[in-house]
Amino acid sequence: MNTLVLRKPRCLSIESRPEPQPFPGEVLLTVVACAICRTDAVMWWQGHRDLVFPRVLGHEICARRHGDPVGQYYAVWPGNACGTCSRCRSGNEHLCQSMRITGFHRDGGFGELLSASEKNLLPVPSALSPELAALAEPLGCAVHALGRSRVSAGERLLVYGAGTLGLFLASSASVRGAKVSIADPDPEKLIKSRDLQRCFNISPCFTSDGSLPQEADVVINATSSPDALADGLERLAPGGRYCLFSGLRGHDAYPAELINGIHYREAELIGSYGCTRHDMRQALLLLEQYASAFSFLIKQRIGLHDVERVLPSVLEGKGFKSVITSYS
Amino acid sequence: MNTLVLRKPRCLSIESRPEPQPFPGEVLLTVVACAICRTDAVMWWQGHRDLVFPRVLGHEICARRHGDPVGQYYAVWPGNACGTCSRCRSGNEHLCQSMRITGFHRDGGFGELLSASEKNLLPVPSALSPELAALAEPLGCAVHALGRSRVSAGERLLVYGAGTLGLFLASSASVRGAKVSIADPDPEKLIKSRDLQRCFNISPCFTSDGSLPQEADVVINATSSPDALADGLERLAPGGRYCLFSGLRGHDAYPAELINGIHYREAELIGSYGCTRHDMRQALLLLEQYASAFSFLIKQRIGLHDVERVLPSVLEGKGFKSVITSYS
Numbered sequence: 001m002n003t004l005v006l007r008k009p010r011c012l013s014i015e016s017r018p019e020p021q022p023f024p025g026e027v028l029l030t031v032v033a034c035a036i037c038r039t040d041a042v043m044w045w046q047g048h049r050d051l052v053f054p055r056v057l058g059h060e061i062c063a064r065r066h067g068d069p070v071g072q073y074y075a076v077w078p079g080n081a082c083g084t085c086s087r088c089r090s091g092n093e094h095l096c097q098s099m100r101i102t103g104f105h106r107d108g109g110f111g112e113l114l115s116a117s118e119k120n121l122l123p124v125p126s127a128l129s130p131e132l133a134a135l136a137e138p139l140g141c142a143v144h145a146l147g148r149s150r151v152s153a154g155e156r157l158l159v160y161g162a163g164t165l166g167l168f169l170a171s172s173a174s175v176r177g178a179k180v181s182i183a184d185p186d187p188e189k190l191i192k193s194r195d196l197q198r199c200f201n202i203s204p205c206f207t208s209d210g211s212l213p214q215e216a217d218v219v220i221n222a223t224s225s226p227d228a229l230a231d232g233l234e235r236l237a238p239g240g241r242y243c244l245f246s247g248l249r250g251h252d253a254y255p256a257e258l259i260n261g262i263h264y265r266e267a268e269l270i271g272s273y274g275c276t277r278h279d280m281r282q283a284l285l286l287l288e289q290y291a292s293a294f295s296f297l298i299k300q301r302i303g304l305h306d307v308e309r310v311l312p313s314v315l316e317g318k319g320f321k322s323v324i325t326s327y328s
Numbered sequence: 329m330n331t332l333v334l335r336k337p338r339c340l341s342i343e344s345r346p347e348p349q350p351f352p353g354e355v356l357l358t359v360v361a362c363a364i365c366r367t368d369a370v371m372w373w374q375g376h377r378d379l380v381f382p383r384v385l386g387h388e389i390c391a392r393r394h395g396d397p398v399g400q401y402y403a404v405w406p407g408n409a410c411g412t413c414s415r416c417r418s419g420n421e422h423l424c425q426s427m428r429i430t431g432f433h434r435d436g437g438f439g440e441l442l443s444a445s446e447k448n449l450l451p452v453p454s455a456l457s458p459e460l461a462a463l464a465e466p467l468g469c470a471v472h473a474l475g476r477s478r479v480s481a482g483e484r485l486l487v488y489g490a491g492t493l494g495l496f497l498a499s500s501a502s503v504r505g506a507k508v509s510i511a512d513p514d515p516e517k518l519i520k521s522r523d524l525q526r527c528f529n530i531s532p533c534f535t536s537d538g539s540l541p542q543e544a545d546v547v548i549n550a551t552s553s554p555d556a557l558a559d560g561l562e563r564l565a566p567g568g569r570y571c572l573f574s575g576l577r578g579h580d581a582y583p584a585e586l587i588n589g590i591h592y593r594e595a596e597l598i599g600s601y602g603c604t605r606h607d608m609r610q611a612l613l614l615l616e617q618y619a620s621a622f623s624f625l626i627k628q629r630i631g632l633h634d635v636e637r638v639l640p641s642v643l644e645g646k647g648f649k650s651v652i653t654s655y656s
Contacts, residue, residue: 049592087567095566095594148594226584238423239415244591253581256554262599263572264377266423266476269597271590 002327003111004304007054009047012308020107020115027118029063032073033130034109035323036060036307037138038163041315043104050104058109058324059102062124062133066113073124075136075284076109076116077277078102083119094144094274101274109134110307112327122280125288131298131323132287135164139283139294140275141245142168146176147279148272149218149243153177158216160232161223161246162189162204164297164320167196169220169245171293172286174200178218183207185225199293207231216240224249233258238265245272301325330655331439332632335382337375340636348435348443355446357391360401361458362437363651364388364635365466366491369643371432378432386437386652387430390452390461394441401452403464403612404437404444405605406430411447422472422602429602437462438635440655450608453616459626459651460615463492467611467622468603469573470496474504475607476600477546477571481505486544488560489551489574490517490532492625492648495524497548497573499621500614502528506546511535513553527621535559544568551645552577561586566593573600629653 005015022028040057042048059078064071081088081096088096102108102116124133142165151157155178159170162184170182182197184190185207190197197204205211207227212235219232220243233242262269275283287294299319302310303326310322333343350356368385370376387406392399409416409424416424430436430444452461470493479485483506487498490512498510510525512518513535518525525532533539535555540563547560548571561570590597603611615622627647630638631654638650 092567092594229587239420244587247588247591248584251584253583254587255581256576256579259557259572259582259597260575262597263575264599264601266420266599266601268599269587269590271592271594271596273592273594 001112002304003056003107004307005054006044006057009045012044014304017111019113022115025117025119026115027121028066029074029076029114029116030066031061031063031109031112031114031327033062033134033323033325034058034060035134035138035321036310036314038314038317040103041311044311045315048104050101052105056107056111057103058111059104060134060137061102061109061114062130063114063116073130073133074121075124075133075280076102076114077120077122077280078108078137079120079274080106080117091276094276110304110324120277122277122284124284128284128288128291131301131325132291132294133284134323135294135297135321136280136283136287137275138165139168139172139286140280141165142172143282143286144275144279145169145220145243145245145272146173148270149220149241151176151178151218154179155217156213156215157181157218157220158183158213158232158235160219160221160225160228162193163222163317165245166222167193167297169222170202171196171200171290174202175286181205181213183212193296196293196296218243220245222246226250226252230254230258233261233267236265236267239267240265241268241270243270243272297321298323303328329440330632331384331435332635333382334372334385337373340372342632345439347441350443353445353447354443355449356394357402357404357442357444358394359389359391359437359440359442359655361390361462361651361653362386362388363462363466363649364638364642366642366645368431369639372639373643376432378429380433383432384435384439385431386439387432388462388465389430389437389442390458391442391444401458401461402449403452403461403608404430404442405448405450405608406436406465407448407602408434408445419604422604438632438652448605450605450612452612456612456616456619459629459653460619460622461612462651463622463625463649464608464611464615465603466493467496467500467614468608469493470500471610471614472603472607473497473548473571473573473600474501476598477548477569479504479506479546483507483545484541484543485509485546485548486511486541486560486563488547488549488553488556490521491550491645493573494550495521495625497550498530499524499528499618502530503614509533509541511540521624524621524624546571548573550574554578554580558582558586561589561595564593564595567595568593569596569598571598571600625649626651631656
């Protein structure tokens with residue numbers, strides 16, 4: 001089978017490999033669509049704390065059972081959790097003590113075939129295209145973050161970053177009845193996604209021109225910009241929640257005054273990382289219901305050979321989603 | 329009536345003043361006991377963002393109706409909330425948009441008489457002494473923080489700081505079934521409170537000798553030491569909560585790596601500030617049930633004339649509670 005192997009940072013090669021051998025409880029799948037995540041681009045560029053080389057990347061996967069060319073599509077939860085530790089038992093399978101992530105610790109969807117646990121297969125509604133179904137993982141992460149932040153109807157949400165994830169967060173929160181603003185320093189990004197904003201009643205604001213709301217009940221960062229943390233914490237209403245959805249790039253330091261604001265205003269800084277199968281099932285329902293709006297987020301369908309060419313622009317955070325749909 | 333007035337930082341004087349005139353809905357009270365909080369000492373030393381001069385300090389108050397020398401004791405909630413704003417209506421009266429705090433924005437318990445809202449009077453169980461009932465406010469703040477942190481049975485809690493508040497936090501969490509450790513850099517403090525630790529099954533650990541638990545589900549700082557934030561965040565288990573119960577002193581800065589740990593481990597940094605009437609009612613029940621253990625936290629009963637003398641040691645965080653019980 002054809003695979004794209006990352007041997008070390010910035011060293012990718014197309015390789016023919018034997019079929020994966022499923023472990024007990026696993027099934028062999030044919031990958032139908034695999035979207036490229038910015039984390040894939042980061043791993044390609046510099047590695048990642050959870051990545052083990054050599055690796056077939058890809059964790060945003062839609063597949064069907066191997067040898068069943070007209071059968072059911074499945075979105076694949078990329079977590080491989082033990083199911084028995086205290087975190088798994090408490091519904092936090094994404095924090096499993098012995099978590100191994102597809103596309104990080106084991107081979108993922110940048111290859112024609114994939115072995116995955118039967119339990120990780122989430123049936124795709126029949127009206128949904130495999131390219132959109134591949135976005136169930138990133139949208140699942142957004143759904144997870146909204147749950148962590150306890151965003152509820154009528155609350156004012158401010159999202160920093162108008163990339164795919166920022167728009168997923170904003171749209172899903174709007175569906176929950178929140179009053180949503182989305183901020184980005186790049187006017188072009190906000191202009192490009194105008195139709196989606198209108199569809200979900202999202203207010204765009206340019207980070208630099210003072211149009212950001214003075215106060216928000218919930219803030220989420222879908223950007224690694226350190227400014228989004230300091231700026232967002234200061235806009236939090238008393239009792240507000242800041243969801244740290246993205247890690248922060250660079251080595252800035254944050255002053256005690258900023259942290260003390262969390263104390264005096266009884267705010268919360270809430271980390272969010274990954275998603276559960278339940279979050280992905282919710283995401284599949286949202287993708288089905290708003291398929292025409294979300295289709296806009298798929299910029300292009302590409303072949304396995306094109307991945308290396310598109311990675312630099314993914315790394316830069318330019319444009320929306322590239323989805324691998326051809327492995328030949 | 330006799331009052332102790334803070335005219336500006338470090339400028340206290342005993343003054344005779346006319347009786348306070350209750351506003352509508354308020355009643356005139358005779359203060360029976362008022363405990364001194366470290367915040368009182370900080371306000372005396374340097375002022376406070378919520379303090380308006382000149383001021384009669386004191387917000388840890390037990391009182392009875394004026395002219396009723398054998399009647400019911402009341403612990404007095406020091407908040408003065410509007411009761412109608414969105415935060416009041418959502419059960420967060422302590423975050424009221426127009427909050428005015430007794431002993432901060434209006435005169436408090438370092439005076440013989442006090443005017444307070446009828447709604448703020450919380451009946452003291454008959455077996456409880458007024459000195460202990462005056463601790464319903466600080467214990468209420470501890471109860472509030474445990475609620476914010478969602479500490480539950482079986483969880484591992486690490487409290488930094490073995491002063492009165494640290495011991496209140498640790499004891500109340502132990503009553504909830506948590507497995508509690510308390511850390512302090514000062515061995516003497518931990519040794520002094522050994523009986524209380526035994527009574528509540530709290531494990532003492534010296535910050536400096538490596539005896540702190542490697543991992544905790546919940547961490548709470550009852551110290552303004554910046555080290556307690558960095559050290560405690562690193563000990564948080566995935567999915568853990570750090571309750572910022574105390575503001576941080578000084579102007580340290582906290583590196584992005586520390587904040588990113590909150591993201592990757594799906595941790596939470598949760599501010600806690602003040603308490604509600606409900607928290608104080610819970611505190612009164614705890615004080616009644618564990619009166620003999622908590623009595624240890626009252627170091628001395630003093631007169632209004634002694635306050636200025638004890639403030640320096642309160643500021644240093646040495647010893648436990650001084651409670652004013654004589655105003656003549």
